[in-house]
Amino acid sequence: MVTVRAPATSANLGSGFDVFGAALSRPADVVTVEKAAETTIEVTGVGAQYIPEDPEKNTVGAVVEALDAPARIHIDKGVRPASGLGSSAASAAGAAVALNRLYDRGRSREELVPIAAEGEAVVSGVAHADNVAPSILGGFTVTTADGTRSVDAAIPLVVCLPDVAVSTRDARRVVPESASMEELVETVGNAATLAIGMCRSDPDLVGLGMSDPVVTPERARLITGYDEVRGRAFDAGATGVTVSGAGPAVIAACRERDRRDVAAGMLDAFAGAGIEARAYQTRIGRGATFLAD
Numbered sequence: 176m177v178t179v180r181a182p183a184t185s186a187n188l189g190s191g192f193d194v195f196g197a198a199l200s201r202p203a204d205v206v207t208v209e210k211a212a213e214t215t216i217e218v219t220g221v222g223a224q225y226i227p228e229d230p231e232k233n234t235v236g237a238v239v240e241a242l243d244a245p246a247r248i249h250i251d252k253g254v255r256p257a258s259g260l261g262s263s264a265a266s267a268a269g270a271a272v273a274l275n276r277l278y279d280r281g282r283s284r285e286e287l288v289p290i291a292a293e294g295e296a297v298v299s300g301v302a303h304a305d306n307v308a309p310s311i312l313g314g315f316t317v318t319t320a321d322g323t324r325s326v327d328a329a330i331p332l333v334v335c336l337p338d339v340a341v342s343t344r345d346a347r348r349v350v351p352e353s354a355s356m357e358e359l360v361e362t363v364g365n366a367a368t369l370a371i372g373m374c375r376s377d378p379d380l381v382g383l384g385m386s387d388p389v390v391t392p393e394r395a396r397l398i399t400g401y402d403e404v405r406g407r408a409f410d411a412g413a414t415g416v417t418v419s420g421a422g423p424a425v426i427a428a429c430r431e432r433d434r435r436d437v438a439a440g441m442l443d444a445f446a447g448a449g450i451e452a453r454a455y456q457t458r459i460g461r462g463a464t465f466l467a468d
């Protein structure tokens with residue numbers, strides 16, 4: 176039996192659509208696997224009632240196929256589905272790391288990234304790896320067609336999750352099909368600023384680089400109260416605010432000393448819009464870890 180804790184993640188970080196990702200220190204899924212002749216999946220925890228246990232429909236099913244590793248699988252969800260916190264990815268990442276160990280497949284963490292990404296294709300239609308990469312590798316990740324590069328970074332974060340669901344599949348439909356040269360130049364500048372900020376663990380640069388003129392404005396329209404939440408986070412000292420993944424979670428970068436106030440301001444703004452929400456005071460964290468094997 177192998178048990179792995181795989182963290183929630185925040186993809187895009189504004190300027191890095193389908194490229195940037197960050198592992199969050201909390202929350203996380205816990206995936207336990209045991210060898211079996213046929214694959215079965217049991218799901219418990221947050222939002223378990225909305226998650227299919229059929230291996231054809233659960234993200235871990237595609238990972239089992241890719242690693243040819245049938246197993247009895249238990250997923251304890253700590254990451255709510257349809258959250259913008261890489262819920263479907265956390266299970267896939269945890270299963271990839273756990274099954275690789277259970278069956279001694281010998282794949283490196285980097286090699287497990289595209290395998291776990293197959294699970295994302297099951298739920299969103301695209302094998303985007305910007306959530307599974309940080310969940311497996313930890314830190315801040317940059318994923319392109321050539322693979323994933325990662326760096327550890329010490330950045331305090333607040334992730335505020337409203338009590339509404341936005342599916343990644345639906346939120347991908349509002350992504351513009353094209354961008355102007357002006358928007359491209361602005362996005363490249365912001366993305367480069369954010370990447371330097373991560374390398375320096377500088378919350379000011381990271382926050383500055385989170386701005387995005389193309390995708391985020393469209394996604395923000397799907398989140399009731401977004402402008403107020405963003406405004407209150409900045410008032411409380413956030414250095415940058417954007418939609419986490421495809422939403423509805425909203426992520427803010429800040430300094431440690433401001434984190435509580437940023438969380439309180441964001442919660443208050445969602446409440447003002449009539450929406451219950453939960454705030455995670457978190458930070459960039461490590462990738463999937465073994466709890467038992």
Ligand SMILES: Nc1ncnc2c1ncn2[C@@H]1O[C@H](COP(=O)(O)OP(=O)(O)O)[C@@H](O)[C@H]1O
Pocket residue numbers: 225226227232233234235250255256257258259260261262263264266267298299341342343344420421
């Ligand atoms: N192991 C899993 N964990 C979470 N969601 C899953 C899993 N397997 C399949 N799903 C489905 O994936 C969808 C949530 O994924 P997605 O829309 O990408 O949200 P998130 O941003 O939280 O990853 C839901 O429809 C859920 O039923």
Ligand SMILES: N[C@@H](CCOP(=O)(O)O)C(=O)O
Pocket residue numbers: 184186187192193194258259260261262303305306343346347419420421422
């Ligand atoms: N790059 C993807 C990321 C989706 O992240 P999720 O946490 O919402 O699943 C996108 O923006 O569609």
